[in-house]
Amino acid sequence: MSFAPVRPDAPTAPVAGPGAPGPEPAAAPEVPEAPETAAEEGGERAPTLLEQMGGVAGVITSAVPVVVFVLVQAVFKNLVASLVAAVVSALAVAVWRLVRGEKVQPALSGLFGVAVCAFIAWRTGEAKGFFLLGIWTSLIYGGVFLLSVLVRRPLVGVLWHLVNGDGQGWRRSPALLRAYDLATLAWVVVFGARFVVQRWLYDSAYAETWLGWVRLAMGVPLALLAAAVTVWAIRRATDAAKAEQAEAAGATAV
Structure with missing residues (x-):
């Protein structure tokens, strides 16, 4: 009986035994991760969508120009006065947020929106x-x-x-x-x-x-x-x- 020579560098099959490692487990199927951000994994909480909008205060202050317009129009029945009051209040909200160091972008967006609404009302005359x-x-x-x-x-x-x-x-x-x-x-x-x-x-x-x-x-x-x-x-x-x-x-x- 002849034996084939074994090359020193040839790979050998693992020998099963009490101390030998078993077969590697199959890769786990990919599972959708829960909505956690990288910032949260690092210990910092990412800003929520509400916070990006300026928080509850930002949502509430965005309604200030509309409140002012409705009140002035109800009391004075003057369209020009109501429009001026609404635009001035929107500008005041933007300045207030800027002074407090808060996010000013929502207030600026609101100011632009109020200006457009005021222009439409002025053009329609109603x-x-x-x-x-x-x-x-x-x-x-x-x-x-x-x-x-x-x-x-x-x-x-x-x-x-x-x-x-x-x-x-x-x-x-x-x-x-x-x-x-x-x-x-x-x-x-x-x-x-x-x-x-x-x-x-x-x-x-x-x-x-x-x-x-x-x-x-x-x-x-x-x-x-x-x-x-x-x-x-x-x-x-x-x-x-x-x-x-x-x-x-x-x-x-x-």
Whole structure:
């Protein structure tokens, strides 16, 4: 019987034995990560979408020019005075935020919006023209949010992860996708209700009397309600995604 020579550098098969290592485990399947940012992993909390907008104070102060316009118009019945008061109040909010060292971008955006609304009202010669831009903006926003759900790219999720720099891997998690669908649809309801109600009032005989007050009632309160639904949905989905990830990791380790 002849034996083939063994090369010194030839690879040899591992010998099974009590102390020999077993076969390497298979790679774990990729699991969608929960929406945690790199900043959070490093110990720093990333700013939320609400904080990017200036926080609750920023949302509330954005309504100041509308409140001023409605009050001045109700008391003095003078369109020019109401428009000047609204623009001056929007400028005052921007300066106040700048002096306090807060984010001034939301206030500047609000100032630009108020200036456009004032121009439309001045051109139409009617106080209700001040609300025309907001009415049609609600329709556009509602349509965009609804379309994002239909194409399986719920806008709340896209914006949330875009702001926090998480990427778009969250779409692989059914729990997160359902949560962002729900949160986005909450905003669709808000924008849709604003358009339907205020557009009807704009063409009605009650426009000069009630349109401004309805705009205030459907402004910050409904926005905060939709924001609360968004936070609730995201938290529940985050917990569900973490549970899915832990379950998949445990199944792989067995």
